[in-house]
Amino acid sequence: MDLATEMEMMMSTELEVQRINERDLDPIPMALGYRPKLEWNSEVREYLSNAYGHLHFNKICDALTRPPLYSCIRVNTNQTSIEEVIKELSELLSKGHNDQLDNCGSGMDRKGCHLLAGKDLVHALFPTKVQSLVVSCDKVLGAEPEKCQAKYISDAFQGCDLSEQPKCLQQTLKDVIMVQGVGPNDVDYGHVTNCPPKMVVVSRKCAESVLRGAHVFVPGVLACSGHVERGDLVAVSVAVEKFDGNRKWSAGITRGTILSSEHAKSQLGGLLESGWFIGKGRALLSRSSMFKASKGVAVEMIERVYELPAFHGLLEGKIFLQNLPSIVTARVLDPHPGERILDMCAAPGGKTTAIAVLMQDKGEVVALDRTHNKVLDILNLAAEMRLTCIKAYKLDALKCLLSDRPAVISPHLHGESLGQDTANQPCISEALSEKSLFSGAELSSKQSYLMTQALDCFKKTVGGGHTYRSKALERKEARKAKNGPGRGQTNGGRAVNAMGFVPKTFDRVLLDAPCSALGLRPRLFAGEETLEGLRRHGAYQRKLFDQAVQLVRPGGVLVYSTCTINPGENEALVRYALDTYNFLSLTPQDPKIGGPGLVGGSDVFDGHGFRCWLRKGEEHLVQRFDPSGPLDTIGFFIAKFKVEHV
Numbered sequence: 299m300d301l302a303t304e305m306e307m308m309m310s311t312e313l314e315v316q317r318i319n320e321r322d323l324d325p326i327p328m329a330l331g332y333r334p335k336l337e338w339n340s341e342v343r344e345y346l347s348n349a350y351g352h353l354h355f356n357k358i359c360d361a362l363t364r365p366p367l368y369s370c371i372r373v374n375t376n377q378t379s380i381e382e383v384i385k386e387l388s389e390l391l392s393k394g395h396n397d398q399l400d401n402c403g404s405g406m407d408r409k410g411c412h413l414l415a416g417k418d419l420v421h422a423l424f425p426t427k428v429q430s431l432v433v434s435c436d437k438v439l440g441a442e443p444e445k446c447q448a449k450y451i452s453d454a455f456q457g458c459d460l461s462e463q464p465k466c467l468q469q470t471l472k473d474v475i476m477v478q479g480v481g482p483n484d485v486d487y488g489h490v491t492n493c494p495p496k497m498v499v500v501s502r503k504c505a506e507s508v509l510r511g512a513h514v515f516v517p518g519v520l521a522c523s524g525h526v527e528r529g530d531l532v533a534v535s536v537a538v539e540k541f542d543g544n545r546k547w548s549a550g551i552t553r554g555t556i557l558s559s560e561h562a563k564s565q566l567g568g569l570l571e572s573g574w575f576i577g578k579g580r581a582l583l584s585r586s587s588m589f590k591a592s593k594g595v596a597v598e599m600i601e602r603v604y605e606l607p608a609f610h611g612l613l614e615g616k617i618f619l620q621n622l623p624s625i626v627t628a629r630v631l632d633p634h635p636g637e638r639i640l641d642m643c644a645a646p647g648g649k650t651t652a653i654a655v656l657m658q659d660k661g662e663v664v665a666l667d668r669t670h671n672k673v674l675d676i677l678n679l680a681a682e683m684r685l686t687c688i689k690a691y692k693l694d695a696l697k698c699l700l701s702d703r704p705a706v707i708s709p710h711l712h713g714e715s716l717g718q719d720t721a722n723q724p725c726i727s728e729a730l731s732e733k734s735l736f737s738g739a740e741l742s743s744k745q746s747y748l749m750t751q752a753l754d755c756f757k758k759t760v761g762g763g764h765t766y767r768s769k770a771l772e773r774k775e776a777r778k779a780k781n782g783p784g785r786g787q788t789n790g791g792r793a794v795n796a797m798g799f800v801p802k803t804f805d806r807v808l809l810d811a812p813c814s815a816l817g818l819r820p821r822l823f824a825g826e827e828t829l830e831g832l833r834r835h836g837a838y839q840r841k842l843f844d845q846a847v848q849l850v851r852p853g854g855v856l857v858y859s860t861c862t863i864n865p866g867e868n869e870a871l872v873r874y875a876l877d878t879y880n881f882l883s884l885t886p887q888d889p890k891i892g893g894p895g896l897v898g899g900s901d902v903f904d905g906h907g908f909r910c911w912l913r914k915g916e917e918h919l920v921q922r923f924d925p926s927g928p929l930d931t932i933g934f935f936i937a938k939f940k941v942e943h944v
């Protein structure tokens with residue numbers, strides 16, 4: 299044995315002794331597991347508990363801490379067919395492609411994967427309406443009938459409102475594939491009683507991603523056991539906010555904490571008993587590197603308490619991972635080829651692209667977002683899915699109506715672009731030139747596509763190629779010349795600003811409103827939301843709605859949706875809409891697979907105009923997706939209005 303090897307052996311023996319001593323010093327009863335408890339602001343808890351009833355609310359809380367047990371893939375039928383995608387996914391699932399799936403964090407190679415599509419999917423979802431589940435299971439790729447995961451889904455769907463025929467569902471779900479996940483799993487952390495395993499503690503946001511199928515990335519790591527080396531197996535736990543001594547929510551752990559250090563021992567004890575273990579993984583970096591590095595995967599997950607296939611980067615442009623209620627929302631809007639549609643709060647563009655596909659890419663989908671980079675996200679997604687009918691603009695949807703601000707429109711522009719036949723084109727405030735749109739000398743095909751799209755839109759809007767340069771733009775360009783390109787210029791694109799739209803000019807408007815997002819799953823903490831915050835969300839949504847309603851043509855349709863369980867942002871908005879605008883009425887939705895809305899109201903927001911929800915008879919005209927319900931979806935709400943201006 300040479301000296302170096304001998305030294306290495308001695309050091310590793312010393313290290314082992316040190317580890318055992320550390321453990322012996324601090325014997326702790328082991329009960330590693332996932333037993334989450336969702337914390338709320340006490341007033342919000344009371345309000346929601348009253349709205350739903352105590353038992354129901356507890357079920358909702360429990361459901362929120364889990365991810366839905368299937369991933370929903372919407373197929374871009376503009377580019378490919380469902381059969382083609384099933385074939386490609388099956389090939390990826392076969393042995394030769396495990397690495398690719400593994401890289402995207404799917405975990406499918408280990409757990410097996412079951413694809414459900416078309417009739418089979420509807421059959422599996424609604425077994426009471428369809429005779430033979432086993433027959434459909436036979437067709438589920440890779441599934442043995444007796445072990446069929448579809449059975450699980452079918453059990454879960456027992457008892458949901460099936461008053462609608464599966465036919466309409468078949469229509470809705472005909473471009474959807476569901477991939478079944480598994481959980482909760484009993485993860486074996488490989489530790490023995492009183493000996494904690496090596497651990498990595500991650501932030502709540504990081505843990506929520508891990509539960510959706512991701513690995514642990516460096517910025518998400520908060521704390522780590524002392525001797526974690528690259529390649530070690532680690533138990534992954536999450537630090538969730540608790541009320542601290544100052545009556546503030548705090549995770550109680552700062553990034554860089556070493557768990558075996560003296561001052562962290564009590565934290566370690568708390569973590570071990572917390573019931574917040576989300577799985578185990580292999581460290582790809584040593585403890586010190588995890589805190590030195592600024593990006594990259596820190597822990598590759600091997601086993602999670604919930605295994606959900608993730609499809610990041612797979613079949614790009616052909617598939618889009620989307621929650622079932624979002625897919626339903628686009629269907630409920632019912633866009634037709636050739637129509638002009640407005641998606642008011644559109645980024646990242648999930649519903650925008652669903653709408654464009656339903657329109658067979660014919661007509662116009664105007665997609666707005668107030669954030670520059672988010673508009674680029676929409677454009678990127680549209681380019682990736684090769685949907686040319688989507689025009690995305692940066693605009694604050696609170697200032698959507700052109701008639702609100704006639705003073706800011708350049709007379710030159712107004713005269714040339716807002717004539718009769720282009721009345722519903724947006725007024726673009728920043729002129730585009732080929733040079734200013736992309737900074738790179740060579741354009742990728744995606745950039746060329748985006749540029750063509752933006753220029754095309756610009757030309758249409760400003761007619762004979764005249765350019766309008768706002769003072770703000772000139773100032774911005776002068777600043778840029780001094781400082782170089784700023785944030786948001788990294789991919790070389792620039793979003794086009796729109797000034798607004800002429801009232802009553804869209805066939806259909808979707809307002810997928812920014813909201814408290816209290817329906818998103820998995821959610822491991824809800825304490826940051828206050829009653830005042832909920833009230834502000836409601837007030838904001840009303841202002842957006844006031845704009846939306848003006849933009850729909852007489853006889854047109856307005857769909858309002860949120861991903862929150864807060865009735866103050868859902869039913870109360872509907873009440874406001876119906877009481878404020880006598881030309882609005884609720885109209886039936888197709889498909890309708892969610893449950894009814896809430897009738898009644900709440901005293902909590904008395905004096906703020908959020909007190910009243912739906913009246914009897916209105917509840918079946920909206921659909922509400924209950925996270926604790928049999929469909930196992932995120933919490934979501936959809937209302938559809940018919941607009942009959944006088």
Ligand SMILES: C[S@@+](CC[C@H](N)C(=O)[O-])C[C@H]1O[C@@H](n2cnc3c(N)ncnc32)[C@H](O)[C@@H]1O
Nearest residue numbers: 643644645646647648649667668694695810812
């Ligand atoms: C619920 S998300 C929309 C999700 C999107 N519809 C989809 O399905 O992919 C709400 C979006 O509204 C945007 N937003 C918030 N306030 C806005 C405003 N005043 N004008 C335009 N967009 C706004 C946010 O930037 C956010 O991207």
